[in-house]
Structure formats: structure tokens, C-alpha cells
Amino acid sequence: MISLKTEDEIELLRESNLLVGKTLGELAKWIKPGITTKSLDKIAEEFIRDHGAVPTFKGFPNQYGTPFPTSICTSINEQVVHGIPNNLLLKEGDIVSVDCGTYINGFCGDSAYTFCVGEVRDEVRNLLKTTKEALYIGIQSAVIGKRIGDIGHAIQQYCESKLYGVVREFVGHGIGKEMHEEPQVPNYGKCGEGVLLKNGLCIAIEPMITQGARQVVMERDGWAVRTKDGSNAAHFEHSIAIKAGKADILSSFKFIEEVLGDNAI
């Protein structure tokens, strides 16, 4: 069942999502060659708890009921999503997708950003740029009267026109009191198909885009998902509300971009 949110509920969702944005902004200060993703996880968890919130990812069960062990997902290079932070050092030229979720005042926040570690090759930067642009193209399609399929179609068409792969196995979702609510929000689709977009619908839109083929495989830890062909992948995510007929972005990359300045994607 799809729950449409009241304006008051949307403001609570905004609060949780802004905290995710601030957490990602805090991490942006630290993402450099030589830091471990485990350190990033510690920084994120402390930041979230210091703000009176709970990291929603920690303990979140996968399909086998295994709880996710950390507060953020860190997916490096060919990893697409759900990478578990570890003790390996990030190195110059890597990319790391950081996905973060918070829970405060009864509502969830969810947003993700792919960061460059030091200088990365232009072709990799272009993948990130296209994925981020695709997110905003999807958001622009999220207007009243259109359908979920219109969002996915816009993202798919843009990314495939640049010969990138669009991951099918993982999708965006409704967001509210639960991190994952209905409806599913695929990054592919047909115009005019799927759930009708109405005021009060709150969804996370999250293109996962690959430099090569779109096929993915799960790693042996039962969480991390990587490209089958080993090509790089990027992931950008905003949570939005449909309000007054169009998308109101509840999460924010402003805090990241303030830190990265001219180096932002």
C-alpha cells in the first residue's frame, strides 16, 4: 500500500533527509587517499547519533535476515551498492559511493553520493557526472499526473544514450516511517506505466549506473553488489516529495558541494 504524506510529515522527512545531507557533507571532508571506509563509517555514526538520530542502515536485514553491520554503505569502484566499510585504504583514483540513512522524529532519510578519491580519470568522472545528471533528470520527471515509469524512462534514456548500463536489480523506493516503502522506483521503464504520481508521494530516486554492461553480481559477504564485468559504477540518490504538483528535494548535496567546491562533480 502506498502512503501519501501530509505536509507536516513531509517536513519531518525533510529534517531526517537534511541530516543525511549534512552527514555526507561531513564525510566529504575526510574522503581522501589513505583513509579507510571503516573510519568513514565511525565518523558518520558519531555524527548521526550526536544529532539525536539513529543510523537506519545499521542492523537492517538483507533477504536472508542477516543484519547490515555498519551505519553507511561504501561501494568502491566496481561495487555498485551495499559495500560494507572495511580496513582497506582508499587510494588515489578510486571512486566511492556512500549511501547513508537516518531515522529521527519517526521518519527516515536516505541519500547517496559517489565521491572521487583524489584525482580520477576523466572517463570515470564522466560516469559520475552522467549519473548525477540522470538523478536530476529523473527528479524533473516526477511531476503530478506522470507515472513512476516516466521517471525510470527518463533516467534510462539519458544514461543509455551515453552508452552506460542501467542496473535493473536494485531500484528506488517509497520513503516515510519505513526506509523502504511502496512503490518501487526503477531506473528504467516505459512512459505512462506504473503508479500515478500524486501530491504527498515521497520517494527515493537512485540511479545506479555502470561504465560497462549493466549486469551485477553479489559478493560473497551477501551484501556488496558489483558489476559482473568489473567496470566502474556510480550511485546518486535523493529523497523527494511530490508537493504542489512537482518534486521537492528533501535531501541535499549542498553540504557536500560546500566542502568540495570547484572539485564537485
Ligand code: MG
Ligand atoms: Mg540509499
Ligand code: MG
Ligand atoms: Mg534508497
